[in-house]
Amino acid sequence: MDCHPTGKNCRCSYPSCSRHGNCCQCVAYHSSKGEFTACFFSPETEKTYDRSFNALCKDRGL
Numbered sequence: 001m002d003c004h005p006t007g008k009n010c011r012c013s014y015p016s017c018s019r020h021g022n023c024c025q026c027v028a029y030h031s032s033k034g035e036f037t038a039c040f041f042s043p044e045t046e047k048t049y050d051r052s053f054n055a056l057c058k059d060r061g062l
Helices: 023-032 053-059
Strands: none
8 A cells, every 4th residue: 555645635633643644553542452443433523533343333323
């Protein structure tokens, strides 16, 4: 996979995120912590910065 930061369509709202717009770095970082990336969540839930599986299920109504 060719990974270059683009910033296009990045849904992360964390102001000081060093991985903003670089999906490869973002996925690697969050998966190493057992988390999901911002793009999995609704805009409202994404702003809580809770990237857990439980937060994802609650966000999706599961």
